Amino acid sequence: MNLSYLANASGIAAEYSLYEKWIASAKVILTGFVVVFAVLFLLIAIIKIYSAIVTKVQDRNNVKKHKKEKISQPGEALKKPVVIPVQKNNADEPVVSGEIDGEVVAVIAAAVTAMYGTKGKAKIKSIKKSGGRSAWANAGILDNTRPF
């Protein structure tokens, strides 16, 4: 269909000549492309620079803080690191990571028993804390378990 026909049919006067249309389009595309990319590239550079500065300053402050702590508590540095034992019992008991509270183990065992019963084949082999997901990853999982 002829473009000018469409324009006239819609009641909009095609005021520009073909040449003027090309000029107007090229002007906007070029300006838009250059300005949007220039501004956003400038932002990239600025974000990188200030992030590097902030990270460096914070790292330096952290090192200073650690040094101060070591100087103020010399005995602390000599102390042996605390080892959290991993309980490994006989074959019937689950392997439980030391950082998990006994109450949590009891609750998990109770939940499994409630689901499968005491005579079932379900057996807890080990209980350990997972690495943990970020809030975004959690949001992603939640989102993808629901339809749009």
Place this chain on the structure above:
Amino acid sequence: MEIIDGFFKAITGIFNESGILTLNWQNYIMIAISIVLLYLAIKKQYEPLLLLPIAFGMLLVNLYPAIMNPPSVQLLTAEQCAAQHVELAGHAQRVIDGVTYYENPTYGGLLYYLYQGVKLGIYPPLIFLGIGCMTDFGPLIANPKSLILGAAAQIGIFITFTGAIFLGFSEPEAGAIGIIGGADGPTAIYVTTKLAPHLLGSIAIAAYSYMALVPIIQPPIMKALTTKKERMVVMEQLRPVSKLEKIMFPIIVVIVIAILLPDAAPLVGMLMLGNLFKESGVVDRIAKAAQNELMNIITIFLGTTVGATASGQNFLSLSTIKIIVLGLIAFAMGTAFGVLFGKLMYKFTGGKVNPLIGSAGVSAVPMAARVSQKVGQQENPGNFLLMHAMGPNVAGVIGSAVAAGVLLNVVGH
């Protein structure tokens, strides 16, 4: 007898003023369209927060067009003033053909007054304030290269501008149509009220409809432009961003953009103010008010009054059909350019960037990022692209505000 006579006169008067006689066929078609939109908002839940008030505003204005009437002046003779119990004192007089008339001001319709917030460009920046309070720029700060994708997705705006010019629209109208490709409702409304207010109804409805249809429009384009290998790329976890970096971000961005592109300052300024409310952590009450009460109130006013601009006489024209087609092209182009630049980044980084995150550069927060996540997971169920896609997604909000500033500057002055 007098009572019955009075009764019939009253009934005739009510009938003569009723919609049965005053509405035309365009109004009835628009009423049907608004009911379809209400169905989509309620049953299908397509952007219901905006589509529902827009559809109801559309319904109202087509049932009772005077609800959008501006205030006017009625000319009354002394006798008419007496009959209507209008006091003559204080009214300006005008003599026409030897008859003295008194100027009696009449009030505008309810939605006319609420519409002033749209017309004067007040509501969209206030919506941006609320969006700023809800946006986490962390992924963007952690990976600033996302801004390239946010910029690439704006190319569709400028290419659609060309299409609109060749379809017979004027430069300001073409600019307003092109901004649909930014997939950002408040930006589209803001630019349209400045460049082509008579197209507001069509452009707002096209913009919000396409934003609601992101999960349908984007995936085929994303799949067509990428290989299976590219879609399966698992990206490295982003570095944690400190609080200080997050606080500095809105201040730096507003300084840079407002100095370089003052036309974008109202939108970007409000977006960054809202973000500073959130990140500073010292004005929790204000941040909560901006993202809840204020944003909800403005959404009601904005949605209803934008819908009310779609009266049958304005909306039912060939130009609306062209706007809807051009809007779809703008949207598709934005998605395509985002993905294509994502592919470039994939090549330059040696396959570390998944090109699917490029499509999120069209803004439409957070829907576009969710689509990147969804399409990525179809190939690799263990792949979580959401956080990576949020970078280009929020970059797209800044990018579309910058593109709006360019359009306002180039075709608006």
